[in-house]
Amino acid sequence: MNILVVYAHHEPGSLVASLKNVGISTLQSMGHEVYESDLYGIGFHPIANKYDFSTLGGGHFNYMLEQKHATDNSWGFSPDIVEQMQRLQQAELVIFYTPIWWFSVPAIMKGWFDRVLTMGFAWDAGKIYEEGLLRGKKAMLVGVAGGPEEYYQPLGRHKATLRQIMHPIFHGTFSFCGLDVLDPFFVFSSLNKTPEEYAGILDSHKASIEQAVNNPKYLSKF
Amino acid sequence: MNILVVYAHHEPGSLVASLKNVGISTLQSMGHEVYESDLYGIGFHPIANKYDFSTLGGGHFNYMLEQKHATDNSWGFSPDIVEQMQRLQQAELVIFYTPIWWFSVPAIMKGWFDRVLTMGFAWDAGKIYEEGLLRGKKAMLVGVAGGPEEYYQPLGRHKATLRQIMHPIFHGTFSFCGLDVLDPFFVFSSLNKTPEEYAGILDSHKASIEQAVNNPKYLSKF
Numbered sequence: 001m002n003i004l005v006v007y008a009h010h011e012p013g014s015l016v017a018s019l020k021n022v023g024i025s026t027l028q029s030m031g032h033e034v035y036e037s038d039l040y041g042i043g044f045h046p047i048a049n050k051y052d053f054s055t056l057g058g059g060h061f062n063y064m065l066e067q068k069h070a071t072d073n074s075w076g077f078s079p080d081i082v083e084q085m086q087r088l089q090q091a092e093l094v095i096f097y098t099p100i101w102w103f104s105v106p107a108i109m110k111g112w113f114d115r116v117l118t119m120g121f122a123w124d125a126g127k128i129y130e131e132g133l134l135r136g137k138k139a140m141l142v143g144v145a146g147g148p149e150e151y152y153q154p155l156g157r158h159k160a161t162l163r164q165i166m167h168p169i170f171h172g173t174f175s176f177c178g179l180d181v182l183d184p185f186f187v188f189s190s191l192n193k194t195p196e197e198y199a200g201i202l203d204s205h206k207a208s209i210e211q212a213v214n215n216p217k218y219l220s221k222f
Numbered sequence: 223m224n225i226l227v228v229y230a231h232h233e234p235g236s237l238v239a240s241l242k243n244v245g246i247s248t249l250q251s252m253g254h255e256v257y258e259s260d261l262y263g264i265g266f267h268p269i270a271n272k273y274d275f276s277t278l279g280g281g282h283f284n285y286m287l288e289q290k291h292a293t294d295n296s297w298g299f300s301p302d303i304v305e306q307m308q309r310l311q312q313a314e315l316v317i318f319y320t321p322i323w324w325f326s327v328p329a330i331m332k333g334w335f336d337r338v339l340t341m342g343f344a345w346d347a348g349k350i351y352e353e354g355l356l357r358g359k360k361a362m363l364v365g366v367a368g369g370p371e372e373y374y375q376p377l378g379r380h381k382a383t384l385r386q387i388m389h390p391i392f393h394g395t396f397s398f399c400g401l402d403v404l405d406p407f408f409v410f411s412s413l414n415k416t417p418e419e420y421a422g423i424l425d426s427h428k429a430s431i432e433q434a435v436n437n438p439k440y441l442s443k444f
Contacts, residue, residue: 010271011283046268046329049232052300061233062413064368084378102335104326107268111329129379143430146286157289159349165390171381 001031001213003027004091005036008098008109014142015190015198020097022202023142024143026209035087039108045080046111052078064119071120084116092178093138093212099190100145103158103165113173122177130222132178139174140212141166149188162186164218170219180213181219223347223435225249225312227258230320237412237420238366242319244424245364248431257309258380261330267302268333271287272299288340293342303344306338314399315360315434322367325380325387335395343386352444354400361396362404362434371410384408385441403441404434 005024005043009016022038027034037044048063050056055076066191070076075085097106116124123132151157156166163184174181185208187201208220212219227246231238239417242258247255254367259266275334277298279291287443291299297307308420310316339345345354374381385406386406396403407430433439 010285013282014284040269040271046333047262048323049262050336060235063232065413095331102268102339102398103390104331104332107329107336109335110324110326110332111361113324146403160389160393165394167382168325168387168390172284173389176324188292191287 001027001032002090003032003034003049003094003099004087004094005034006039006096006104006112008039008096008107009039010040014087014099014144015138015187015201016097016099016142017088018198018202019144019185019187019205022205023097023154023209026206027213030210030213032213035091037084037087037112039112042114044108046108046114048111048114050210052081052115054078067118068120068124071118075121079116081115081118082107085118085121088116088134088137090121092136093140095180095209095212096139096141098141098143100143100162105143105169112170117177127178128176134220135178135180135203135222137179138182138212138216140184141169142185144187144190146190146212147188152188162188164216175220175222178222180216180221181221183217184207223249223254223313224312225254225256226309227256228316228318228331228334228364229258229262229263230261230334236321236366237409238319238321238364240424241364241366241407241419241427242397242408244317244427245262245317245431249435252432252435254435257313259306259309259334261334264302265439266330266354270333271337274303274337276300281340289340290342290346293340295415297343299340299444302313303337303340306334307343310338310344310356311416313359315362315404317434318361318363320363320365322365322384327365327391335391337394339399349399349400350398354398354444357400357402357444359401360404360434360438361401362406363391363405366409366412368412369391369410374410384392384410397442397444400444402438402443404443405430 005019024034048060053070152162170181275292277295286329302441374384392403
């Protein structure tokens with residue numbers, strides 16, 4: 001399989017980085033081809049703007065419609081966007097490694113959604129969800145949250161599970177583009193673990209990656 | 223009242239820009255003091271990183287714990303963060319003007335949450351929700367969505383209302399910091415309006431701003 005890893009953390013010593021490294025080495029040892037988009041490492045620019053296009057459709061500037069125009073005109077985007085689109089096009093599975101900040105991903109990863117999942121390429125008018133243009137590919141999110149799991153309950157302080165909280169990403173982004181969404185891998189209370197617990201988390205992530213490839217469980221599937 | 227407007231759109235000709243202009247002029251004509259953070263205009267940097275701190279706590283770098291350390295050490299943040307924190311500290315009401323991209327705000331506004339709502343200033347250990355450090359202030363979101371309102375229903379294609387979809391922001395960000403959350407102002411199907419409909423939307427936004435100030439309705443209130 002060709003697998004794209006999209007990774008958003010600034011610290012190589014972080015738990016997110018360790019999980020990502022375990023994930024990549026597990027996949028490689030299974031013989032898969034892995035390409036890593038290390039968003040902090042490459043200095044990925046997350047701000048959608050008109051400079052993202054080498055072709056402009058003219059008239060009132062609307063970012064989404066310019067995406068459609070650029071896609072239809074030889075991918076007339078800035079080179080950093082084209083590179084990510086090409087990697088995504090080749091991938092059969094995309095794994096996102098991220099901390100959970102403000103019930104979501106950091107800005108640098110949100111900017112990857114904003115700029116890379118372009119109209120005309122990832123979705124189109126009338127081509128969303130089961131008709132989404134990325135259908136046939138899979139997506140998995142690996143997220144690390146500082147807060148305790150008991151807060152993430154419908155009757156807990158956060159008033160929802162983390163799966164429900166990720167609805168804008170699992171449903172509104174991944175499913176919207178037609179991706180099959182694999183069961184996520186979440187870590188809670190990330191700051192309060194013993195070394196043995198961290199090791200256990202990495203072992204359990206290794207198993208979750210093997211399962212995702214060999215016997216995938218889906219949160220939703222088209 | 224002292225009001226902070228946080229605005230995230232790249233195009234002065236956009237509906238989001240027009241709504242923001244109507245909002246500001248309405249508030250000013252009522253005699254309120256308005257400060258605008260035009261995130262695209264000021265080139266706001268949305269990526270959280272260690273360069274955000276002028277003081278570092280030492281040891282393993284954890285962004286959240288460094289926020290706490292910097293807050294406790296004379297606001298040892300980079301000047302762009304300090305400026306936004308000061309504006310937020312002075313404000314009694316914060317209004318966010320944003321397009322809805324991928325069931326959320328654009329990366330540039332997510333980065334404002336990530337970098338400005340710092341631990342020790344906006345919230346702290348054990349000081350969240352009703353104990354959040356921004357309690358007594360109000361927040362309102364004005365959001366423009368391209369999709370039709372019938373998609374945004376529990377039984378619609380998006381499987382949730384836009385209010386539910388905004389849970390990570392309304393509850394997980396605003397309420398988390400202790401802010402009272404005002405009823406949002408949403409526009410749907412933003413690309414398919416007649417000039418008369420656009421004018422009607424601006425009129426109705428003017429009324430919603432007057433109501434937010436004079437007779438606020440709350441989505442949630444501490």
